[in-house]
Structures are given as C-alpha cells and as structure tokens.
Amino acid sequence: MQEIKIIDNEKKKEVKLPENLVFGKTFTEHIFEMDFDRNKGGWQTPTIKRYENLNIDPAAMVFHYGQAIFEGMKAYKQVDGKIALFRPEKNIERLNRSARRLCIPEVEPELALKAIKELVKIDAEWIPEKPGHSLYIRPFIFATEPCFGVRAADSYKFIIILSPVGPYYPQGFKPVPIMATDKYVRAVRKGTGEAKAAGNYAAGLIAQEEAKKEGYSQILWLDAIEQKYIEEVGAMNIFIRFKDEVATPALSGSILPGITRMSVIELLKDWGYNINERLIAIEELFNAADKGELLEIFGSGTAAVISSVSKLKYHDREIKFSETEPGELAFKLYDELTGLQYGKIEDRFGWITIVE
C-alpha cells in the first residue's frame, strides 16, 4: 500500500461550527485527493492537503457524460471521546462495485480506509459533539479527462471531503411524510440503480420537487417495469412493519444496497423478528392498513440513520401514522444504531472501527 503524502495538515481555520448545522453546507480544512492516469500506470500519489477549489478542464468528461460515483459515511465522537466509523469496509466495497458498473477504476480498499482515517484524524476537531451530530465523510470518484468521445475516461480524481452535520431532518426525529409516484421512475434493473452513481440522484429531483410542493419530504419509488412494487426512498431504504412481519424490498438490481439497511436486517434477525427481503406491492400496504395490520413504515440510511414515516400518499389514497411520535420499532432501531455508533452500547457485531 502506498504511503499517503501529507502536503499540508496545518490548522489555520478556527473551528467554528454554526449553531444549526444545515446538512452538507460546512466543510472542514483538509481534503484527500488521488489522481488516476491510465497512461501513467494507474493511481498516483495519495495526498492530503488543504481544502481548496479544483482546477478542472471544462471538457472534463464528468461534466458531459456523468462518470461519477460516491459514498456517504460518518465519523462519530463516542461517549468516551474516541472517534468511530460505522462499517466503513462496507462503504468501500460498495464504492468499488459502483466503480465497476460505471467503468471507473477501483481503489485499493486498505488505502481508501487509511485515507479516511488519516483525514478524519487531521480534522478531528471538526467532529461535532452534540447528540445526533457527526462528521459526514464523502468519498467520490469522477472522470477528469478532457474529451468528447463517449467512452470510459483515461483519468479520474478520487477525493474525500468531510462535513460536520447535524440531524438530516432539521425537525429532528420527527416522522416524515412521503409520497409514492408512478409519474417518474428512478431506476430499472440492469441499469445503474444499485450503484451509487451521480446520475441516479439528478434523475429523481423532479419528482422530489413535485412532492415538496404537495407537502411531502421524500418520494417512495416504485419499480420501473410494472410500477407496482415499492423500491426505495432515494435518500433511504424502506422497511414496513406488518402485524407479524417486518419486510423490506429485496435487492432487485435497481435498489441501492444500503449499509444501514443491511445493519437493520441483521439487528432485527438478532432480535428474533420475522424479517423478510421480498417483493412488496404498494397495494399490499393499503390493504394491510385497511385491515389495521400495517403498524409502521420507516426508512434507513447513513444520513438520517432511521426515519419514521408519518404518512404515505399514493394517488388519492393516504396511510397515516402519528405526525409527532416515531414508530416503536423505528425508535428502537434508531436508539440501538446510534447507541452503537456513539459507543453507548457494546459493539457486539464488530461494526465499529475506531480511528486511533
């Protein structure tokens, strides 16, 4: 593994976190950057340097053909003062899976993990310590070669930047209203939906904007083929708690395989729940709700951890839960996951990596 060259780790900026941290608007002082050049034999020197603007050719292929992938993870200040990462190796595995789908060169997993740890250590003062706060870590790779030919680029940048964040939903752990749509689709199997590809997110914005106008915070996407089965909520995976079962959509090829999703499934199994990954028709939710057998709906994701759903709208029907109180299981999962992340609960699954 290559040594990381530290060009500048000096602290010049006074760490002054805003009282109310808006998600992803504040960035720390340093950045990890590594260039790939196919003509120079691949990945070049990994470096940590001051956070500053990039100098990029306007013909760089990322602006034209969207060859870009990313990851999202967090560093937590634990109750004993240690800095923890949550299953970072899973994010790095997924980064490389996304890379393969988008014809982007993979990164050495050990180097990526070391880069994350080194960068977090240098900017450790930026980790907020308030409850529900953390340091969001954004590794991403994009094509830099200036060329209009439609093909995989010959040069890339792998960058990691950090952003101190408060809770994803400014209203805190308050249930969120979501809306299903059959007007737009996010992804289709055999496409890029299971990769964390930049273009997937741009594709969903229009539906999200229309939902916002109607007073809903997120879109619940349906499968692209039959427009019948629920898939995910763009920023999170979705779980349905029926009377005798917890269900989440099976990974069909168009759904992002969330790390929090995986952890929720493992936790529920550990707790003895009847948890199934399967096809879930949107109709099934309304039918179960009519019979009083739909107990709660919640989402899982790195940004929000667990979000309880207050209501789900589809066409002219709506399923309503409490608008103020999160669902019982959502709350229990949130408590457990954040307990593990902040070191309040023993790490019995080996999910925590301490940044020494």
Next chain:
Amino acid sequence: MQEIKIIDNEKKKEVKLPENLVFGKTFTEHIFEMDFDRNKGGWQTPTIKRYENLNIDPAAMVFHYGQAIFEGMKAYKQVDGKIALFRPEKNIERLNRSARRLCIPEVEPELALKAIKELVKIDAEWIPEKPGHSLYIRPFIFATEPCFGVRAADSYKFIIILSPVGPYYPQGFKPVPIMATDKYVRAVRKGTGEAKAAGNYAAGLIAQEEAKKEGYSQILWLDAIEQKYIEEVGAMNIFIRFKDEVATPALSGSILPGITRMSVIELLKDWGYNINERLIAIEELFNAADKGELLEIFGSGTAAVISSVSKLKYHDREIKFSETEPGELAFKLYDELTGLQYGKIEDRFGWITIVE
C-alpha cells in the same frame, strides 16, 4: 436579451490543427460562460473569454448528484466560405427540455443562439475545411453549488466550448458493426432517457466496453421493460430499411429525440418514402433478414451524421451487410445532409443558419 460581455477575444494561439483530428480532443481558444445564481436573481452576465480550466469547489453538486445536461451541434465551413449551423434552434429547444427534466434553470433561446454564433465567429479560424470536417459545438449546463443535500442546486454554469473535428468514425464512411444487448439497459420511460443528461452516457459505458471486446463499435439498446424492442445506439438513432418501408423506433420516452433523426424523417417523407415511427421488435429484424426483406440499417446523429451498419449481432444470431460499402439509402441521406450542411445543395427546408 443581455449583451454578451467579451472579456477576451484576442488570438494568441496559432491555429494548428492536427493532421488526423481525433473526435473531441482538440479545443479552440475561447469559451462562452454564464453563471446562474438563484440568490442573485438568476442568470448573470454572459461572457466570452479565454479557454482555461474552471475553478470549482470539490463539493459542487455536479460531482455528486450528476445534475448536468449537454447538447452537441456543429458549425460547417460551406463551399462559398460562409459558416453554417444546422437547425441550431432545435438543439436549444432540446437543451431547455433536458433542463426542465433535470431541474436545471432554462436559458433564453435567443441568447443561447447568439452566444453560439459569437463564439464561433471569434474562433472561426478553427473550423477545419477538409471534407467531413467541422467545428463541434458543445453547450452544457451543470450544478456548481457546494452542498450535499439531495435537491436541485442553487447555482449553475452554462458553458459553450468548441472542438474542431474530423469524421466521428476514424475509418470514414465505412459501415460499423453493432451489437444488441439484454444484459444492461440504458434508459426506461419516465426516466431521463429522452433528455441529454450526463448520467445516461455513463450508464451505457460498460455495455459499450463489452461490445468493443467482441469487435463491435456500438450497442443497440433494447427497451427496458420487455427487452424486446430496439431503441437507439447511444451515440445515434437507428433506422431500418425494409423492403417496402423505412422504420425508426417511435419516441417512447426513453429515446433521445435526435435532430438528425428528425431531419432524416422529414427528408424521407419529402422523397416519398414510406417512413414510419413505430415499435420495432428485434425479432422483426431477424425475421425480415431471413426472408431477404431487410435491406439496410443505419444510424443518425450529429457526430457521425449517418452511419451505415455492417452487421448486427444479438445473442448467437447475426445479420450481415457489406463491410465496405454503405447502404444505398444511408449513402443518399449522408450525401443530402452533408450537402445541405456544406452548402452544396440549396437549403429548401430552411435548416441552415448562417453565422454572419
């Protein structure tokens, strides 16, 4: 309409075009750039300045969520020395349709056209004069706001860059081998397939790379739902000449509405061909070929104008045409379209805009 501010139109670089122009690797001396800032009331001063690297925040949303669209068009040096654009208003209309789908602010069409004309005039010496050569024009818009929130950005750049180009296929007007696939999909109706969104192109690279390994230059995409109907060839739309009909896939919501496609349809109608936009099953091509009723296949697009297909592979079957001679209708269309573009044929449809 705002005046375009010309910061620098000085000619410093000696125009030296490489003997063999590789598509999209050479760029001219100037660039058009206009910033959008929602908090400053929208689009700012349109400017033409020296081509140089952009200075962009690594948190700019284009790198993370792929909010980026583009257009492709060309300026031709006509036989009488005039500079011509081919239906530029159609590209600008499509740019704004793409913008609406991706929640990107639209640009004033008159201003966009003026920007293209001004920039082409300033860098007119870069238009190559060899047959089949032209100045490729690339208008594009992308999100620049540094933010990790998944929403439409508040700031953007609209840029136009120019690239002198030779024929898209280095082998000239030689038929190209293409391969259909059901292993990957490019786009699905209600998604972004009919927009010229950056992410669509990254999504298709893997299939294209696999095709290249098997000796095919392009992928023929099938519809995402039934994987039964032909859609487009990524860099071009597709036309099938049957015995008594010319057919092209109808715009189903996942197909790019090509300007050359539209022009080919209009030309064929004008010439009295039986041209239909309809569903075309891949099976139909093999059945027609077996009966000797499939006369030729060709693609249409700005980059290559018309490309004749030498063979089409799907699974273990293959339809073969001449590997050296383009199809008769493909050649006639190429001749007519380039004749109009280079001013050898009278512009009877009003498709040509002269850059005065």
